[in-house]
Every structure is written in structure tokens, then in C-alpha cells.
Amino acid sequence: MNTQPIGFIDSGVGGLTVVKEALRQLPNENIVFLGDQARLPYGPRPAAQVRAFTWQMVNFLLTKKIKLLVIACNTATAAALDDLRTKLTIPVIGVIQPGSRAALRHTHTGHIGVIATEGTVRSCAYAHTIQAKDPQVKVTSLAAPKFVAVVESNEAHSAVAKKVVAQTLRPLTHTDIDTLVMGCTHYPLLRPLIQNVMGEGVTLIDSGAETVSDVSMLLDYFDLANTSGHAATRTYYTTAGAALFETIASEWLNQPITATHVDITQQPQDVVTALPTTVVVASKNAGKVREIGAMFAKLGVSVKSLSDFPALPTVEETGTTFEENARLKADGYAKMLELPVLADDSGLQVDALGGQPGVFSARYAGKGHNDAANNAKLIAELAGVPAAKRTARFVSTLVLAKPGLPNQDLVVSGHVDGVIVGLPQGENGFGYDPYFYLPELGKTMAQLTPDEKNGVSHRGNALRALEARWGDWYQKG
Numbered sequence: 001m002n003t004q005p006i007g008f009i010d011s012g013v014g015g016l017t018v019v020k021e022a023l024r025q026l027p028n029e030n031i032v033f034l035g036d037q038a039r040l041p042y043g044p045r046p047a048a049q050v051r052a053f054t055w056q057m058v059n060f061l062l063t064k065k066i067k068l069l070v071i072a073c074n075t076a077t078a079a080a081l082d083d084l085r086t087k088l089t090i091p092v093i094g095v096i097q098p099g100s101r102a103a104l105r106h107t108h109t110g111h112i113g114v115i116a117t118e119g120t121v122r123s124c125a126y127a128h129t130i131q132a133k134d135p136q137v138k139v140t141s142l143a144a145p146k147f148v149a150v151v152e153s154n155e156a157h158s159a160v161a162k163k164v165v166a167q168t169l170r171p172l173t174h175t176d177i178d179t180l181v182m183g184c185t186h187y188p189l190l191r192p193l194i195q196n197v198m199g200e201g202v203t204l205i206d207s208g209a210e211t212v213s214d215v216s217m218l219l220d221y222f223d224l225a226n227t228s229g230h231a232a233t234r235t236y237y238t239t240a241g242a243a244l245f246e247t248i249a250s251e252w253l254n255q256p257i258t259a260t261h262v263d264i265t266q267q268p269q270d271v272v273t274a275l276p277t278t279v280v281v282a283s284k285n286a287g288k289v290r291e292i293g294a295m296f297a298k299l300g301v302s303v304k305s306l307s308d309f310p311a312l313p314t315v316e317e318t319g320t321t322f323e324e325n326a327r328l329k330a331d332g333y334a335k336m337l338e339l340p341v342l343a344d345d346s347g348l349q350v351d352a353l354g355g356q357p358g359v360f361s362a363r364y365a366g367k368g369h370n371d372a373a374n375n376a377k378l379i380a381e382l383a384g385v386p387a388a389k390r391t392a393r394f395v396s397t398l399v400l401a402k403p404g405l406p407n408q409d410l411v412v413s414g415h416v417d418g419v420i421v422g423l424p425q426g427e428n429g430f431g432y433d434p435y436f437y438l439p440e441l442g443k444t445m446a447q448l449t450p451d452e453k454n455g456v457s458h459r460g461n462a463l464r465a466l467e468a469r470w471g472d473w474y475q476k477g
């Protein structure tokens with residue numbers, strides 16, 4: 001049981017022919033419909049553009065928490081169904097397969113006609129789908145591009161409509177076609193005119209109506225049907241003005257319809273990947289893991305570190321720059337773990353020592369190095385250097401890697417300037433913090449609370465750059 005709405009998309013009002021059937025067959029279901037009338041017609045557009053527009057519609061409907069998507073548009077089905085099915089986690093139903101199946105059920109002569117937009121005809125989607133099921137069947141497709149404009153301008157009952165339909169269908173009238181697929185969801189609004197031209201001997205297939213039977217089956221199959229017993233809600237959106245949409249929709253659906261205008265041009269043109277819920281920090285340094293974990297916690301992302309994977313081999317830091325080492329660690333561990341991995345390579349650059357210890361900061365004291373030995377060596381090397389010449393900088397380079405994509409790492413850096421003092425002060429932080437004095441704060445790094453340190457530190461600055469960019473980067477694939 002699921003009370004979330006079913007989403008319907010179309011380039012315009014045509015998709016309402018599918019909604020009409022849904023209201024009849026699935027009266028308990030909440031429905032959200034979006035018509036992209038501002039960019040209509042889709043038929044003549046290149047497939048890649050139709051796909052991009054379709055994703056924008058879908059991303060809008062996903063904000064309405066739809067449980068199932070119906071592409072109530074043949075052109076969009078032909079251009080985007082496979083892509084949507086691969087990338088979305090909800091069921092996606094197009095109109096072409098149900099329409100094809102119904103046509104095969106009805107034909108006796110083995111000759112099926114298809115009328116559709118230029119895009120759908122060009123894609124050969126109906127011919128391929130029908131002939132994949134029965135190669136003996138002959139399919140004759142005809143583009144009827146003017147039909148959409150007639151329907152969208154609310155002229156379906158006019159003399160113009162009669163003339164356009166008669167002229168367009170003429171090539172099909174002296175054939176042995178006994179079944180005609182209305183391969184555009186706008187066309188059922190012209191059904192009486194089409195039937196009149198084709199004659200009573202030809203069965204018209206309404207792909208959209210057939211589609212709703214598939215929706216009904218899937219709702220049962222995935223246990224998604226709404227059995228709450230509450231009155232169902234129907235919400236209609238259009239990317240153009242609401243007035244004309246409301247007129248056509250109210251008449252077609254036999255009830256007063258109100259629609260809301262929306263702008264979807266800022267929606268992403270492809271799938272929006274969910275951000276990961278866990279990131280592995282590729283570090284054995286508990287101080288770093290704590291600082292990085294604090295930032296990710298604010299974003300609702302939990303952090304693991306290498307201590308959660310004790311059996312992993314160590315990636316050696318053989319690079320000559322912070323970036324090289326951070327890349328080695330991030331890519332190396334991402335490959336082993338097949339998870340998103342963040343590595344930090346950082347260090348202290350002291351001006352009077354020509355930038356040392358730099359990338360050797362962790363290993364400065366050589367064999368048996370630890371924080372105390374590294375600090376002792378630093379102070380010994382700076383013996384006799386006057387206070388004014390003890391300027392230094394902490395640098396942090398962060399690299400975020402996605403498994404399988406080592407060439408797309410996200411790289412950011414941060415630094416903080418300070419002075420190396422001769423006497424240690426403070427108990428917080430780690431490494432060289434007790435000797436790294438921040439003149440503006442009048443304290444060493446080890447005298448700051450964790451939050452205060454993150455607010456000014458090299459790693460805090462790098463993390464802020466990361467925070468600003470990682471969502472986009474992650475979703476670009």
C-alpha cells in the first residue's frame with residue numbers, strides 16, 4: 001500500500017487522454033500531471049533535446065514524491081524510456097509497448113498503421129516494438145504533425161480539424177490496414193474525425209488508455225496501490241499559461257480543472273544522483289578523522305575511517321606534493337573499498353626551513369617518528385631563528401574519489417598562516433598544533449576548541465571549499 005501520487009508527463013494536454021483513463025480505472029490513486037506546453041511540440045525536436053526536457057519534467061515530479069512514472073507522450077517514450085528506466089528507482093511506464101501489444105491483439109490482416117509525431121515516426125519505435133513481437137506483421141507509419149497544434153489550440157471540433165485530419169490520413173485510406181495506432185496521446189481528442197476518415201472497419205488503438213491497464217497491473221505487482229480509502233487528489237501543472245490548459249482539460253475530463261503554472265527550465269537535464277550516506281576518510285590519523293567527521297556530520301553524512309577496515313594494505317605516500325599524495329590515498333583506497341573515499345594530505349611549511357617539513361611532516365623525525373619527536377626536531381632546527389622569521393603555514397589538500405573514476409577526483413585546498421613558537425601551549429588538536437601560534441587570535445592552534453580550530457584552520461578552509469562543490473561534483477557522474 002502506498003499513498004504517494006502517480007506522476008504523468010506529456011509535452012501538452014495530450015497526456016490527459018491517459019489521465020482520463022486513469023481516473024476511470026484507478027479512481028483511488030492520487031495523480032500529479034505535468035504538461036510542458038511552453039516547449040511544445042516535442043515531435044520535431046532532436047531526440048537528445050526531448051530526453052533533456054523529459055528529465056526536467058521528471059525531476060520536477062520527483063519533488064512531488066511520485067511512486068510511479070507514466071510517460072504519457074509517445075515522442076518522450078521513444079527518446080527517453082530506456083534512459084529513465086535505467087536511472088530511476090521507481091517503475092517507469094511508456095505508451096509504446098502497451099499500444100503495440102493492443103494493436104497486435106486486434107489485427108486480422110496483419111497490417112497495422114501508426115500515426116504519430118515526426119520524432120516518434122523517425123525513431124521507428126512502434127515498428128520495432130511490433131515487429132520484435134511478430135516479424136510477419138507489416139507496419140505503415142505516417143507522421144501527423146499538424147494534429148498536435150489543432151488539439152492544443154482547442155480546435156478539435158472545428159472545420160479546420162476535419163480538413164487537416166482528412167488530408168493527413170489520405171495515404172492510409174486505400175490500404176488493407178485494419179488497425180490504426182494513435183501513437184500520440186493528443187490524437188484521441190480527434191478520435192471521431194479519425195474514425196470517420198478511416199471507416200468503421202478500422203480499429204483505433206488508444207495507446208494511452210492501454211497504458212493504464214499496465215499501470216494497474218504494476219501497482220498490484222509492486223504492492224503500490226492506494227487502498228487508504230481517502231479521497232484521491234489530482235494536481236495539474238503546466239509550463240505555459242494555466243487558462244487554455246484549464247479550458248481543454250475541463251472539457252476533456254468532464255469536470256472543472258484548475259492548473260498551476262511552473263517553470264522547470266532550471267531543473268537538471270539528467271538523473272540527480274542521491275549523495276552518499278557514508279564517506280570513508282582514508283586516514284590513520286585520529287585527529288584528522290575527528291575534524292573531517294565533524295563537518296560531514298553537519299551534512300548528515302556519516303564517516304568511516306581506515307580503522308574500520310583493519311585488513312586493508314597501506315597506500316604509500318610516494319608523491320612529492322600534497323595533491324599527489326592525497327590522490328594516491330583517495331584513489332588507492334577507493335579502488336580497494338569500492339566506496340567514495342576522502343583523503344587529506346597536509347603538513348607544515350616553515351619559511352626559515354625552505355618550506356620543510358612539507359610533505360614529510362608526519363615523518364619529519366625519521367624512523368620511529370611521532371608527534372613529540374617531530375616537534376622536538378622542529379624546535380631544534382629553528383634554534384636561534386628570531387621570532388619575526390618564524391613564519392609558517394599549515395596546508396591541507398583534500399581529494400574525494402569515486403570508485404571506478406580515478407580521473408574525476410575532486411581536489412580542494414586550504415591553508416592558514418601562523419608563527420612557530422618555542423614553548424608548547426594548549427592540549428587540543430594534534431601534531432604541531434601546540435607550537436603553531438595564530439597572532440590574530442593570540443593563541444596556539446592547540447588552545448582552540450575543535451570548533452574554533454575548524455573555523456580558521458587549513459583543513460577547515462579546505463572542507464568549506466569541499467562542502468561548496470561536492471554535491472554538484474558527485475552528481476555529474
Ligand SMILES: O=P(O)(O)OP(=O)(O)OP(=O)(O)OC[C@H]1O[C@@H](n2cnc3c(O)ncnc32)[C@H](O)[C@@H]1O
Pocket residue numbers: 282283284285288317344345346347348361362374394429430431432433445457459
Ligand atoms: O596519511 P594519514 O593517514 O592521513 O595521516 P598522517 O598523519 O600521516 O597525515 P599526512 O601524511 O597528511 O601528514 C600530515 C602531518 O602534518 C601535520 N599536520 C597536518 N595537519 C595538522 C594539524 O591540523 N595540526 C597539526 N599538525 C598537522 C601532522 O604532523 C601530520 O601527521
Ligand SMILES: [Mg+2]
Pocket residue numbers: 317362
Ligand atoms: Mg600520512
